[in-house]
Amino acid sequence: MTERSTTQTDAGPAGDPTRIETPLGSFHALRDGDVVRVRNIRYARADRFAAPSPVAPDPAESAPLQHVRYACPQPPSPADQVYGPQLRDVEPTEDCLRLSITRPAETDGALPVLVWVHGGAYVSGAGDLAGYDPTVLVREHGVLVVNVTYRLGALGFFSDGGSDDVAAAVEAGRPANLGLLDLLAALRWVRDHVHAFGGDPDQVTLVGQSAGADAIAHLLGADDADGLFSRAILQSPPLGVRGGRAEVHAGLVEAAGPLDPTGTVDDVLAAQQRAMAAVAGMNDRAGMPFAPEYGRAPLPSEEEFLATWRRRAPGLELMVTWTSQEGETFVQLDPRGRALRDKPVVGRLLAWFVCRKVTDTLFRTGCKAFAKDMADAGAAVVAAELTTRPVDAPMGATHAVELGLLFPNPDRWAEAPVIGPAGARTLVEAGRDLRAAWAEFARTGRLAADRVGTGPGWTGELRVTRRS
Template sequence: MTETDRDAPAGPDTPQRLETSLGAFPVVRDGDVLRVRNVRYARARRFEPPTPVPPDPDESAGLQQTLIACPQPPSPADEIYGPQLADATFSEDCLRLTVTRPARLDGPAPVLVWVHGGAYVSGAGDLPGYDPSTLVREHGLVVVNVTFRLGALGFFGDDGGTGDEHESGPPPRPANLGLLDVITALRWVRDHIGAFGGDPTQVTACGQSAGADLLAHVLGADGTEGLFRRAILQSTPLGIRGGRAEIHERMCRSAATLDADGPVDDVLDAQRRAAAAVAGMNDRAGMPFAPEYGRAPLPPEDELLATWRRRAPGLELMVTWTSQEGETFVQLDPRGRALRDKPVVGRLLAWFVCRKVTDTLFRTGCKAFAKDMADAGAAVVAAELTTRPVDAPMGATHAVELGLLFPNPDRWAEAPVIGPAGARTLVEAGRDLRAAWAEFARTGRLAADRVGTGPGWTGELRVTRRS
């Protein structure tokens, strides 16, 4: 495999071509790293399952400088994570992936497939804050960033699990379309990543928050055996999995008149109505859009654990969470901010709420999942991250480790979760964490019990289970 124009200037955003067995793909070169951006892995009409398509070397030629995202309302989480989508092009034609690899490879490289979070309603795979160039440069991995459908476009089925048409009104919407998108992307990786220098027998799926939750559901879905050998699940919100029937029913009633052929803004308006209709119902209402059980490709809810256990033998899993996950959610909730502002006892009360949210949504569920999978035959590492920027107001909160994994200082300086001081040292401070993730992608093991941080950061990775 060769890269053309090898003597051309190697500055950032230099357009070139990567010769593969599938043709010559356009790339953006940044020194010794190449990025093939916005490769289409499937097509899908609105509210229809994805149809896989073979890689086309020319289809994305004009999109190498474009950030494509599924249409989505503005995210309140921008208050914590900064303006992630300021330069995005919103398009329903968003079933795209980006391949980042070293410019020179001596042989097939381990593959890391990144599935982004965002509560199933926000984000995109190719955000600047998920740029894996440093990880690729340091460890020689091939990284694939996946973009998929979100919110009402991806996780708002109303077919009742039957697939039958309604007696009156518009036809039903299939469930789990965003999950099917990710499964289709993983199949694309299995079938085609070898042409880009990746080893299809060494695939690690990695996700954070809703992205990790999606990958946990891939493990429970029909027809997904063998799509990846290893998985890294960061801050999976397993504490609010399932128990969503009442929420889903109320959401569907609120959007009963949604026209599948109307403008996309009408879909987003229906998404807002659906979320507002369940606001405050229970803890599930904090992430109202999510995979639906008993609807293809997922089993009924009471069969998911048995499916996970059946898939466990031969899997290698790393399950992590942060020690102060709940700080983000306390900050985003007006009630949480009001609690913190109470005289004298406010900060103590907010600490208790943060601890409860951390345990209920993340820590307890992650530990239980790790134990279940280990008992069923998977090799499992479970660990808690206490790492955080020194003097960071939210501490080791939800997603704080992403800047260390994907160190883009300009991007993360805009995010209060890290801020300018923490962003300045991201590359050096995250070196151990990136090495740990890369080691797991290569070997399925995490040799060190503790992964330290560097200047401007404090904390560690505390392993709580190894099997």
């Protein structure tokens, strides 16, 4: 694959227009120094509430799309008060089954491929956001990164309680797990086409955080996922709330009411918000009400899922991480948590106990159990706790704080209270060791060091608790 510059007509913040030549044709792209990006390649099409249908890459489609960020339509996210305005300058569209490829401008041989699966509780976010810009990671380590956007919320994870038969679930009613089916379609696209862009389809590592990591955990047990990847990095998967969702799902279906596949997207989003409000506080699963459903394509039943994980484990290389203060974000986002912290004398101590409980219940305990199960079944597993955080950060080593180190976009992360202007100024230097560790794992399946330190303006480390 070669790259050639073109006349600059619309140079934007993401780089200068260029074109790249591939066996599939000439794609419009953006160049940022020694890194190029092809954005918004369609990997599938899907009608509303229908399974995705794969499509071949179309170079002719790439011309007008290089300065556009697409996202699945979604309501405003309360998490913006912690993570900043994630969807600024993003265009919502149901035609969102797109991926973007970032790689060195000049390549020598097939590159390791990292496929980024974004988080957001299955209701918010998109793959190609400013906060997930992999330019620095690609520049430092010569890898190819694929950022995937998939369907969310009521558009991607909300069945109507149809058939329990896995094979029939996509044939009638409103199917479950459409977002997972989207991700499988994207991974098949990577398997079939990434070589044309300089990537190695036999060296694919999935990387995801929060719901993105949870999605990867479910893909490990999904039908037809064999051979699509051999390594995975799961950052803060909320495995403590995996399964046991029948009560929440029933409440969602009742509150949402019928969803017209031909109605407006605003009607769907209004039903989604109505349903989320109805189940709020129902149980600990209600904090992430839209999520994969077992016994619906492409997942086995909940009772069979652990056995499927164990059957798939041999030959896999996995890294699972969590942060030492995951719960701080959720205390901050919950009015009850903020009120607890503000109580005189004992408020901060009580909030600390709640934070610790949330961290253990949603993340630490489930991650350790997952690591043990997969290692015992034959996977090579690294498990580690991140204590890294900006110096004097009010929420400490909280949920998603490491994303700025992995994807250091100082302008974007300066707007996020979880990192802030002081922490954002040194993201590139402070995250150098973490990016090196992630890239090394993608190349070899190993974590080179027991501990990954931070740099100026940051403190903490990566503490390995299991290596097998």
